[in-house]
Amino acid sequence: MEHSMTRMKKVLPILAISAVLAGCGQNDAQDISTSQSSQINPSISHEAIVEQYANVAHATFEDALLTARALHTSISTLIKSPTEANLDAAKAAWIAARVPYQQSEVFRFGNAVVDDWEGQLNAWPLDEGLIDYVDNSAYQAELGNAGAAANIIANLEIQVGNDMIDTSHLAPSLLANLNELGGSEANVTTGYHAIEFLLWGQDLNGTEPGAGNRPASDYATGDDCTNGHCERRAQYLTAAAELLVIDLETMEAQWRSGQDDNYRQTLLSEPAEQGLRKMLFGMGSLALGELAGERMKVALEANSTEDEHDCFSDNTHNSHFYNALGINNVYSGSYTRVDGTQISGPSLADLAAAENPEQASAISSKFVRTQAALQAMVNAAEQGQAFDQLIAANNKEGNAIVEQAISALVEETAAIEQLAALAGINNLSPDTADHTF
Structure with a gap:
């Protein structure tokens, strides 16, 4: 297992998330992938494109x-009244919170302030035995990990190596x-x-x-109380939800306009x-x-549910979809907020169309194809058939x-390199994470 360069059963319709952050639906890939400005300004400035990038980043992190605050509220309700209905509501809030967060990951690469911070929010895969009880018959921990069975929730102190930790x-x-x-x-x-693990528990179903x-x-x-230590489990879940909100407050402030000495400036x-x-x-990248590479190729080649991104909830298909949508947001200079409002402005798509309309059309087609391919998932x-079933060794259609x-995504990356050339950016060299395609 390793931290990613860095794991809903249905796609949440972006326009409906604000209602209680619940509900299911399907997106139209082509409509989403072409949400760029229809009015091309041939004199569009590079400065305006970068500023709109910062605007999209701020709206996404906000x-x-x-949605993290809504998740925290749902978790508080669950802790006060641990019913199956309240657990389901907390799960729905978690799934809704993934929608904007996954769109934010495009800002990691190239912006060290985001990438250095991300490991505390989205690190995976995890050895869940460090946190809580597990079924050892279905538990695959990282080889040699001294903390893989520490079970923080069950113990007031844990020993890892020579260290005893309170x-x-x-x-x-x-x-x-x-x-x-x-x-x-x-x-x-x-x-x-x-x-996610504390809401769903282990996925013991394999593929x-x-x-x-x-x-x-x-x-x-x-x-x-089932499985012991329920009060400690509640304390852990509450603390994790609080930390998530604190961390996102930090990053939202980094991209906020009108601030002195933040990353946006x-x-x-x-x-x-x-x-x-x-x-x-x-x-x-x-x-x-x-x-x-890390999120699809690794899992597919190993037929490994351990390398699935949202592995406990089987929400991986949505996480991948919204990662790709985040890439498209930067290309189109637009973002649809959880309350349904859309922000848009000068974009890389506009720049490409002004430089070479024919090539710009070909580039846009790659973004359309990518969203369609992720929509198929x-x-x-x-x-x-969730992602963990699609990657099963005996599922040829799912593998396909x-x-x-x-x-x-490989073709889209080639199109992004073409887009870079149109923008006068040479030797882009996106990160391959040591994968070959």
Whole structure:
């Protein structure tokens, strides 16, 4: 296991998320992928494109923060009243929170302030035995990980190597300090996936249908408590949700306009060509090394559910879809917010169309193809085959759906390099994460 360069059964319709952050639906890939300005301005400035990039980043992180706060509220309700209905509501809030966050990952690559921060929010895969009880018959921990069975929730202190660590007070600061304990990237104690595990539990189904099935009674009190240590489990989940909000508050502020000494100000003070390079490098690196490579190719080639991104919830198809949509957002200079409003402005798509309309059309077609390929993965999940089933060794049709998505992302990366050339950016070299395609 390793931290990614960095794991809903249906795609959440973006326009409906604000209602209680629940509900299901299907997106039209072509409509989403071509949400660029129809009015091309041949004199569009590089500075305006980079500023719009910052606007999209801020709106995306602000939505991630808003949905994380809603998740925290749902978790508080669950802890106060641990019913199956409240557990389901917390799960729905978690899935809704993934929608804007996954669109934000395109800002990681090229922007060190984001990438250095991301490991506390989205690190995966994780050795869940560090956090809570597991079924050892279905538990595959990282080889040699001394913390793989520490079970923080069950123990007021844990020993990792020669160190004895006091875990009696499960506060956000403790969880942050324990993340990547002992230098192992599989020792993930914070972020979306730790919360996911505490809501769903282990997925014991392998490549068969079904996600994790943790009972709400894992948070009950007294004799109703199942699997022991329910009060500690509630404390851990609450602390993890609090830390998620704190971290997202930090990043939202980094991209906010009108702030002195934040990252947005730094980015906009740099030469615009540097900003364009960051935009294009981020798009290509997420598409190629991270999404096509780490998140799909690794899992497919190994037929490994351990390398699935949202593995406990079986939400992986949506995470991949919204990663790709985030790439498209940067290309089109637009973003649809969780309340349904859309922001748009000068874009790389506009720049390409002004430079070479014919080539711009060919580039846009690659973004359309990618969203369609990722939508096919979502459609398969809606029809009963989640990502962990698609990658099964004996599922040729499912494997083909994932392979087509990988192929589309590889072609999209080539189109991004063409786009870079139109923008005057040479030697883009998107990160491959040491994968060959």
